[in-house]
Amino acid sequence: MKRKLDQNDRPATVPESDEPSKAPVSEENISFADFGLDPRLLQAVAKQNYEKPTLVQRKAIPLGLAGQDVICKAKTGSGKTAAYVLPLLASILKKKQSSSAPSTSALVLVPTRELADQVFKSIEQFSAFCAKDLQTVKLTDKLSDAVQRSLLSNSPDIVISTPARAWNNVNSSALSLENLKFLVLDEADLILSYGYTEDMDNLSRSIPKGVQTVMMSATLSSEVDALKSIFYREPTLLDLEEPEADGEGITHYVTKCGEDEKFLMAYVIFKLQLIKGKCIIFVADIDRSYRLKLFFEQFGIRSCILNSELPVNSRIHVVEEFNLNVYDIIIASDEKSEMLNVDAEDDDEDGEGGKVGAETEKDADGKRPSKKRKTAKRDSEYGVSRGIDFKNVATVINFDLPTTASSYTHRIGRTARAGKNGMALSFVIPESLYRKHMPTTVKTAENDERVLAKIIRQQKKKGKEVKDYNFNKEQVEAFRYRMNDALRAVTKVAVREARTRELRQELLKSEKLKRYFEENPNELSHVRHDGELRTARSQPHLKHVPEYLLPKEGKKGLTSEEIGFVPMRKKGDRRQKKGKKSFRAGSRKGDPLKTFKARRKTK
Numbered sequence: 001m002k003r004k005l006d007q008n009d010r011p012a013t014v015p016e017s018d019e020p021s022k023a024p025v026s027e028e029n030i031s032f033a034d035f036g037l038d039p040r041l042l043q044a045v046a047k048q049n050y051e052k053p054t055l056v057q058r059k060a061i062p063l064g065l066a067g068q069d070v071i072c073k074a075k076t077g078s079g080k081t082a083a084y085v086l087p088l089l090a091s092i093l094k095k096k097q098s099s100s101a102p103s104t105s106a107l108v109l110v111p112t113r114e115l116a117d118q119v120f121k122s123i124e125q126f127s128a129f130c131a132k133d134l135q136t137v138k139l140t141d142k143l144s145d146a147v148q149r150s151l152l153s154n155s156p157d158i159v160i161s162t163p164a165r166a167w168n169n170v171n172s173s174a175l176s177l178e179n180l181k182f183l184v185l186d187e188a189d190l191i192l193s194y195g196y197t198e199d200m201d202n203l204s205r206s207i208p209k210g211v212q213t214v215m216m217s218a219t220l221s222s223e224v225d226a227l228k229s230i231f232y233r234e235p236t237l238l239d240l241e242e243p244e245a246d247g248e249g250i251t252h253y254v255t256k257c258g259e260d261e262k263f264l265m266a267y268v269i270f271k272l273q274l275i276k277g278k279c280i281i282f283v284a285d286i287d288r289s290y291r292l293k294l295f296f297e298q299f300g301i302r303s304c305i306l307n308s309e310l311p312v313n314s315r316i317h318v319v320e321e322f323n324l325n326v327y328d329i330i331i332a333s334d335e336k337s338e339m340l341n342v343d344a345e346d347d348d349e350d351g352e353g354g355k356v357g358a359e360t361e362k363d364a365d366g367k368r369p370s371k372k373r374k375t376a377k378r379d380s381e382y383g384v385s386r387g388i389d390f391k392n393v394a395t396v397i398n399f400d401l402p403t404t405a406s407s408y409t410h411r412i413g414r415t416a417r418a419g420k421n422g423m424a425l426s427f428v429i430p431e432s433l434y435r436k437h438m439p440t441t442v443k444t445a446e447n448d449e450r451v452l453a454k455i456i457r458q459q460k461k462k463g464k465e466v467k468d469y470n471f472n473k474e475q476v477e478a479f480r481y482r483m484n485d486a487l488r489a490v491t492k493v494a495v496r497e498a499r500t501r502e503l504r505q506e507l508l509k510s511e512k513l514k515r516y517f518e519e520n521p522n523e524l525s526h527v528r529h530d531g532e533l534r535t536a537r538s539q540p541h542l543k544h545v546p547e548y549l550l551p552k553e554g555k556k557g558l559t560s561e562e563i564g565f566v567p568m569r570k571k572g573d574r575r576q577k578k579g580k581k582s583f584r585a586g587s588r589k590g591d592p593l594k595t596f597k598a599r600r601k602t603k
């Protein structure tokens with residue numbers, strides 16, 4: 001059994017390199033150059049302005065370059081993508097030195113289209129200086145089988161796909177895995193939850209023996225157990241937990257309130273700009289996202305929506321533009337995550353998993369029968385709370401609390417990425433206030449207090465406190481009258497119309513985006529996604545805040561807290577600390593890898 005590594009292991013293994021041998025470098029000071037990477041890759045790393053490898057990169061890149069199989073658990077936003085992309089590219093470039101015959105050498109499997117797009121971009125960035133030597137194809141766009149076949153006909157070096165698409169193409173002989181050298185499962189634990197079990201079984205039978213395999217995830221749930229058979233050799237486990245010092249990372253706040261008070265507080269926070277920086281607001285379902293958008297619209301607060309119903313091009317464009325600071329507020333409905341974590345009762349308190357409902361939908365090509373649901377056209381490959389790299393998010397607001405502690409971990413992981421700080425603010429409905437304001441009630445709030453207790457325990461284990469967010473209730477009350485006016489205008493009919501209108505508009509934009517995405521990215525800037533939907537009665541007076549509503553002492557009278565302050569960590573401030581294992585000691589349920597015996601099933 002290979003030894004389990006932790007961040008105290010040092011120095012990192014420096015793999016074979018053509019460079020003259022150097023004295024060992026202490027792990028904390030290791031640089032990308034010390035990995036002995038191809039100079040073209042180093043150039044690309046420099047272009048990304050990555051000064052030093054992150055912990056997961058320091059640990060996983062040497063193993064990847066040495067040809068080892070790896071299972072890696074590292075926190076969200078810690079740089080896992082580069083940790084596998086760089087060894088993957090290095091392995092292909094090395095292979096190309098001895099053989100120029102086209103063949104698919106690497107397969108990257110991801111659970112969602114959004115993630116596929118992100119991985120594709122990352123590969124593009126890291127291969128910027130060897131682009132002519134590498135061909136990468138992404139199979140997750142809405143493409144016909146014929147187009148996918150033609151994309152694969154030149155045996156691209158790297159294929160990025162969901163397991164369903166990959167298997168479809170292997171099955172139809174459009175994709176050959178015969179010469180595969182590198183297999184990656186990104187967000188590995190989610191792959192099965194998205195209903196890809198059968199595809200994974202099929203794929204694992206088609207993958208040649210001895211393929212180097214890397215699994216990456218922010219959490220390792222028992223789902224990973226089922227994926228073990230994909231490994232031919234015994235992998236090295238990297239269980240990396242980077243504890244944060246006080247004041248670093250995410251600050252957790254929670255405020256208990258009535259159902260309509262969520263709207264009141266959101267109005268006050270955004271209208272008076274109590275939040276600094278960009279914000280993602282998570283809500284329970286799609287209708288709720290439109291209700292909140294229309295509510296904000298009443299006050300002239302601009303926001304854009306992300307949900308599984310919108311076309312994939314629009315979703316990707318929203319994230320891209322958000323990352324370019326075009327928008328400040330995204331309202332995301334986390335319905336996929338909610339579907340996956342159906343039972344709050346069974347949630348793993350460590351936030352590392354929990355009972356996950358089997359999702360049996362399949363992609364748009366639809367081999368697998370989809371569940372009957374109200375909105376038949378939802379994309380089963382949608383996911384925003386997992387893996388998506390939203391840049392510089394100051395605050396995540398859980399407008400509706402998720403139903404599990406693990407879902408909370410993933411949502412808040414959209415802030416405090418790449419060593420930055422961030423804040424999570426959650427609205428919680430106490431049991432006594434549940435269903436007391438029917439127009440604004442949501443079913444998921446029923447268990448808020450129980451979920452909160454789990455979140456508090458989960459964070460305590462990580463040495464983090466979930467603090468009360470203190471609104472000055474009296475001062476906030478002054479805004480209630482206007483909040484009520486706005487809420488009354490946002491009727492069910494207005495929400496329904498908004499949903500249809502947005503979908504129609506986004507479908508049109510999506511067509512435009514499809515055509516111009518690659519050729520003329522600059523022309524896309526006018527395709528905004530935060531426009532007004534105007535399906536609710538317009539009340540222009542609500543767009544201004546009269547002086548008399550404001551407390552004498554100004555905004556400070558509303559709350560003593562600073563929301564959304566996201567300072568960068570100072571250079572060289574990434575201190576190495578002794579890590580804590582987040583799996584419960586000795587718990588087989590908690591750590592599926594303790595029972596690991598990695599052998600690929602033979603045919």
Ligand SMILES: Nc1ncnc2c1ncn2[C@@H]1O[C@H](COP(=O)(O)OP(=O)(O)OP(=O)(O)O)[C@@H](O)[C@H]1O
Pocket residue numbers: 049050051052053054057074075076077078079080081082217218386387388389391413417418
């Ligand atoms: N060495 C580095 N130096 C500076 N920034 C980095 C470095 N490595 C990665 N980043 C940046 O950190 C951000 C998060 O990286 P990445 O998306 O790979 O994280 P992740 O661990 O995969 O997160 P998730 O689990 O949410 O998918 C990205 O914006 C990336 O560009």
